[in-house]
Amino acid sequence: MSSRANNRREGAVQSTTSFSDRYKSWLQHHRLSAADSLSRVIDNPLSSLMTWLVVGIALALPVGLSVALDNAREVSSRLDSTARLSLFMADKTTAGDAAAYADALAERDDIADVVFLSRDDALTEFSQLSGFSDVLDSLDDNPLPHVILVEPASTDADDIAVLQAQVQADAQVAQAVLDMAWLQRLNRLMELSRRLVQALGALLLLGVVLILGNTIRLAIENRRDEIVITKLIGASNGFVRRPFLYTGLWFGVGGGVIAALLVAIALWFVDGPVQALASSYGSDFQLGGLGLMNSLNLVFFGGLLGLAGAWLAVSRHLGDIEPR
Template identity: 45%
Template sequence: MTISVIAIALALPAGLRVFLTNAELLSDTWEGTADLSVYLKMDVDEFEARRLAVEVESRNDVSQVQLISSNQALEEFRTYSGLGAALEALEENPLPHSLVVKPAGGIEGNVEELVNTLESLAQTAFVQLDTDWMERLRGILELTRRLIDLATALLSLAVILVIGNTIRLEIGGRREEIEVVKLVGGSDGFVRRPFLYLGFLYGLLGGLMAGCLIALSLLLLGDPANSLAALYGSNYQISGLTLPETALLLGAGATLGWAGAGLAAVRHLRAFEPT
């Protein structure tokens, strides 16, 4: 029972960190795919829009340009808005031609320069760069990281308390044995050592079970998560604990077990002396 409680207490923050790591890696793949939408002035005809698309695509800081004509934009709006009947009442198309510009890779620091250049074109009405959602996502991930740090601290304290209580019960159950050892000259360190080893073992096994719980959770969630990523055009595959992270989890469990056992042993072994 003690090992199971320790495993759950360790698996929760460790599993949340795995989730956060995957979310950050996935957001990094999305961050480099932000496109620019260049809306042209209403008096720009389709021929001029196509010429401009070729001109913009020839730039070194642009990898691809897609022209969306006003008719194509109107058809998409009619399809997805559900306002087909209202659009039929319009005498002319109110939508302009637009260019979807994909910046070249590795120019993250020059996106603003590209935006300024496109805005300065005579045919441009305005340029839209949808990065607000990325800023919000980064803020959410940072808040999540802080909450996970807090949860890690609280659950680490819980592990120490659980192991400390278990060691307290062990010490109480071996009272007579401890008194005999002290009676024949055994030091507190000698008496304390088996309980330290026991706490270390509890923590180590709890960490091992926590790693198994995380692996099982990722096995159950892996396919749905990968399918969800595919819906957003990403081939990202969810990843689990790495070997160093697994070693860190086991080490953390063992260290907390040793600390909890040490604190409990120091406190409770002083509570009685052989009579």
């Protein structure tokens, strides 16, 4: 009798699973979940395409506007960015007095360069640039004043404003105009546009996360019975969660690909008119696009948004599905 008990006692063996086996099982389930979720997405091409288009358009709008602003910034950077004051002398000021005043300005420490342009030189230059030489030659008198071009030594806006006020107060100067005021306004407008694009992008990205979260919620509801059975046989929440996370990943990656394609198509569509406009101004400007790396980053970012939306939906709804 004791020998039988000993035999039964010796037959009881505790089973243990090594870390290597657990890792292989975990990795294998990731592969199966990724493949199965991708298969489910492809098996519903119409609904998946609609989701990809919605996500792609939401991503393409801020990205496309950002690319447009980058091109506009590239154009503005090619313009002369040196702040310069144009001093239009009073009509009674002679060429000698204007030249002497220009020499006096050149001695100031807050002025880097001074160029004197007499009214005759100004008329010749204007005639060449405007193309109205025949009309200007028919005039009895030269309507243009003497001009002094002043380049401030400082690039600070307050220092330039002080210098402008000082020369404007001189009786010989009819008007002191800051040539770069329009470019400064343009830069401020572009910065405002950049902020607006960022705000719009943040709202659209939030919308992408909510759209994908709602899509994953519907997928969870459609597979409720499968989830209950899986939990009945002992599956953990992580095990059940994994396929839905991959579903969100595929939706996000597909939306990123659609967004990159939409931006590329939009740039191709406007490239011809932009090149024609640049050529008419004698510029070799080339319209810049996303490029390969930025396109891949957009696809990667779309995948992250898909994971975020799926995680949000799974965290809220998966815990409510429990076996009874």
